[in-house]
Amino acid sequence: MEVSNKYVVIKHHIEEAPKESDFELKTESLNLLVDEGSDDIIVKNLYISIDPYHINRMKSFSPSQDAISYSTPLIPGQAIDGPSVGNVVASGNAKFEKGDFVVGIFTWAEYSVVKEGSIMRKLDPSQFPLTYYLGVLGFSGLSAYGGLCEFWKPQKGEKVFVSAASGSIGTLVGQYAKLLGCYVVGSSGTKEKVALLKDKLGFDNAFNYKEEINLNATLKRYFPDGIDIYFDNVGGEMLEAAIDNMNAFGRITICGVISEYDITKKRASPNMLNVIYKRITIKGFLAGDFLNIYSDFLAQTSNYLRSGKLKVIEDISFGVETIPSAFVGIFKGNNIGKKIVELKV
Amino acid sequence: MEVSNKYVVIKHHIEEAPKESDFELKTESLNLLVDEGSDDIIVKNLYISIDPYHINRMKSFSPSQDAISYSTPLIPGQAIDGPSVGNVVASGNAKFEKGDFVVGIFTWAEYSVVKEGSIMRKLDPSQFPLTYYLGVLGFSGLSAYGGLCEFWKPQKGEKVFVSAASGSIGTLVGQYAKLLGCYVVGSSGTKEKVALLKDKLGFDNAFNYKEEINLNATLKRYFPDGIDIYFDNVGGEMLEAAIDNMNAFGRITICGVISEYDITKKRASPNMLNVIYKRITIKGFLAGDFLNIYSDFLAQTSNYLRSGKLKVIEDISFGVETIPSAFVGIFKGNNIGKKIVELKV
Structure with a gap:
């Protein structure tokens, strides 16, 4: 089954404050079936986290390039990876199956092809709104x-x-x-x-x-x-x-x-x-650096959320085409609380 | 017994790099006897520590004024206190007697009158050169x-x-x-x-x-x-x-x-x-802040010194009148190692 998959790229490296014209919406044709023998997973993205740290990866050089492997520089014209929540539509990986809700490092796109070894885990959608896994629980x-x-x-x-x-x-x-x-x-x-x-x-x-x-x-x-x-x-x-x-x-x-x-x-x-x-x-x-205390954090924060002691503020835009304005808006202080782009189902 | 006591003062607050002309050598007449009933101690200074931090106390305002009581602002025309090694010439305090070698917060002067409650302790002059108590052991x-x-x-x-x-x-x-x-x-x-x-x-x-x-x-x-x-x-x-x-x-x-x-x-x-x-x-x-580990520091450092593993570099000027040039010189990088002014005996 072929779909048309929209995704966002940078046209060139960005050295100053980002502008919407620095970005481009591209479309590719994507087969939603996983080839025999492949362990790829295809995820339909539901929510994409918009965070200021991406700007460092958009520069031609940034400290992140020295420091940490998961924050490599972005290449103009290529898909941008970042934290997202999605739904598995096809899986060649025995640990995930169609219908699973997952959070991981996917792409600024409608669909992402997730390779074996990527950061990704299943979510229980009955616990909290899925967006929480990008913000308050992310x-x-x-x-x-x-x-x-x-x-x-x-x-x-x-x-x-x-x-x-x-x-x-x-x-x-x-x-x-x-x-x-x-x-x-x-x-x-x-x-x-x-x-x-x-x-x-x-x-x-x-x-x-x-x-x-x-x-x-x-x-x-x-x-x-x-x-x-x-x-x-x-x-x-x-x-x-x-x-x-x-x-x-x-x-x-x-x-x-x-x-x-x-x-x-x-x-x-x-x-x-x-x-x-x-x-x-x-x-x-x-x-x-705090992954070693993640379970403490999650237990404590889930308790605060369930008892209503912690309030969650989210700021949601709709549609993959709003990603550039959502991202640019962060640097202008347009958002209140966690900025998320929700994709049409 | 009256002596003429030379001491160094600032003429005015110093906001930029210090110059020798910012300082003045003053002379007072000092009685080397302690009055009956007084617990004062009179110290003949032997070595005076010259440290850059004094510049902060010479400003009309400095962070030290907020933060710590022993680093109060200096008053133009008045004696400047700082770490020194000396010899007790008269004592109204039972804990110290004439002839004791002492290290403490005295003054940039030939003689200092030390009040009860001041920072001061006795030294054993047979252990290390007395100057060490201002530098490597200070x-x-x-x-x-x-x-x-x-x-x-x-x-x-x-x-x-x-x-x-x-x-x-x-x-x-x-x-x-x-x-x-x-x-x-x-x-x-x-x-x-x-x-x-x-x-x-x-x-x-x-x-x-x-x-x-x-x-x-x-x-x-x-x-x-x-x-x-x-x-x-x-x-x-x-x-x-x-x-x-x-x-x-x-x-x-x-x-x-x-x-x-x-x-x-x-x-x-x-x-x-x-x-x-x-x-x-x-x-x-x-x-x-490290006074709680002073004994560990002293034991370790004394061992290093005795075994010759730690070398002591000192830069000594002679006479109370060299204090201004010694102090000014620190900001010009004139000193090599610990800057000390030795007073004539």
Whole structure:
């Protein structure tokens, strides 16, 4: 059975902020049968995760190329791989059969051909909405849980600051911190997002950084007793201001640098003298580093979800052709919560 | 018995690189007897430690003012306190008596009046040269030991980079790392210093950063397999270059930022994306944080010294009037090893 399979590619490497015109929607003819003797699996994608880290793979050179095998550079014109949830339509692999719901590293496409050895596992669709496995129960959740709880073991009463707090990871970091009894403030880029953080997600406070003229003074206002833990999703001036407002023995997680993805933007120049005198610890990480605690994370987070203590914010676009605008929109702060593209069934 | 006591003060706060004309030598008349009922101790200073961190206390505002009580801002015209070794000439305190050799926080002066509750302890002058208690067995040694060994537990074969490697702390960091079986490269600012590191201190290699045009490429040359541990004494461009050359899970100690003490100089703008992808940990510290491991440090370091495995490099000036030039010289890279001013007996 032949279908026409639409998929998204980059036309060329992307060095600055991405634009929709950097992408192209291509169509291929795909046979939905698996050849005799092949162990391929064909997946019909249902939900595709849209994450800022892809921009690093779209550059002609990025640190990811040095560091980790599963984040190889993308080749213009070729299918883009990334986390997705789908349904198996054909399988030459005994571990998967037609009809299975699966999450794995598939492609920005309607259908993906998944090779033996790819990252992929079955899902039970009766437990949670399938989209959760891309966000709160996927790498976004694991990043928030690992980069906050596993790294720093936040104590009741500690003061936690989260930037890009209305994003896929930020919404979860703030809620985990609140569940641990911390005082939590988030920064975000619109009035609507600030309201969400305060009114729906239970942050103690939140502010729109675009309305602030001096971020150092802003943080002093929200943290008169200083910041104990900063979960950084943005880099740039916010990181500088946070370091100036940290308490002694403060801890900083570097999760993202969305203000610096565009290489024409200014990088953070933190005051390292403050890092010394305040004995600050700064740590970078990748979600995959926390796979050893995945089962703890999953148990804890599933409990929070079932009891309604953790709220899930998702921002869904429909159709493979919306992938470029969804991706570009992340860098403009268009999304609220986890950005996902849902494909037509 | 009255003496004339010479001491050094700052004339005004110092915001940029220090100059000798920022300092003044003052003279006071001092009675070397302790009043009845007073618990003061009068110390004749023998050796005064000259350290870059004092510059932070000379500014009108510095991070140290927030962070730690023993590093309060200095007041122009008033005596400057700092680590010294001396001899007790009079004591109203039963724990100390005339003739005791002592190390503590005294003043940049010929004589210091030490109040009850000050940081001060007796020394046994038969064990090691008295100057060692300001350097290798003092805060310099504890900083090197704590910031390298205690923080990161370096393993045999790990690749260690030290900047300002010929300074009081750098000379010790490199030697501790060699004693642990690491591959060690140091950066320094003159041919003579580079030769010292390679020929006398056993570094695997060393380079003069002033002769390099691209520090990133320089570090790639000396660390073709990347850096596992960077002990940073300088900040600025060297920190940026080191971060770009770190291995996955690399560790960085921020001990000093001598390239940034002059606020007119450019601060480091490290690539935080590398901090993420390489999962780098960056930690600041103060020597005092390691007082809990002081006895381990002392035992280990004393053994190394007695067996000749650790070499001590000291750079000594003579007379209280040389304190300003000694201090200013540190920021010009004039010293080799621990800078100390010896006072005439």
